[in-house]
Amino acid sequence: MKKPIITGLTAAMIAIGAIWISPAWTSEDVRPNLPYTDVARVAEGAALYVDYCASCHGANLEGQQPNWQDRDADGYLPAPPHDETGHTWHHDNALLMRIVRDGTEAIVGGTYKSNMIGFGDVLRDDEIASILGYIKSTWPTEIQDIHNEINARVLP
Template structure:
């Protein structure tokens, strides 16, 4: 065998090994799984959240000004709101239990808990969808906040 033939065989073998390792790592399925979770989250958001927080995650007008009832309008979940300022655990708790239950001390809110409507996996999917709409800067900050708040 010539030297060039041996190099070609070695290169093909190396490429095959890399392909096998890459496929075995789940790299091809991960992106598809992430997109499926985001798509599920978007459907759940439309069904359960958009009526208050907006179809485009824009929230209600003047969301930082209390209503006559003393309660606040629904905030946006896009980058103009404060959702990305909170760790995942708190966001899950608010969605599952409702804002009043999380804040406590007699706090009143129109945000109900969805724990009887959505499973924890479905709540995580809604958060995955919301986060997928944020610019990279907000996603990075929120990820760091989540990591810093972990026990």
């Protein structure tokens, strides 16, 4: 008799917790949109990219080093290009937002080494989304479509 009561109380507590927490879990938090078709946001993202990203990833998203997939002597990967030749478009929006906000080492964890710092202390989420929207706006339509498919497959 005690087991059904405990099970029922546990289920009720989980349901109440989910209702209490759920307002903070919007679909935008889980699956953020990148404003790559919004001209004003793309322009904002381009300006922010110049200020915060271009010194490592290249003024034209081309990356700064030809061997960006090979670790250097200290174990760090060079900053990858963000054009279609890089791997940025292989990642869903939520992961891209987290990488820019928190830094790669914080996302991967363990002993992974990366020079990609987090910008969460200096950029708001909407600014990060604008930067990523700018980057996405430069990709060929085929790559944008593939990236959209990647995002559609990610479960909230």
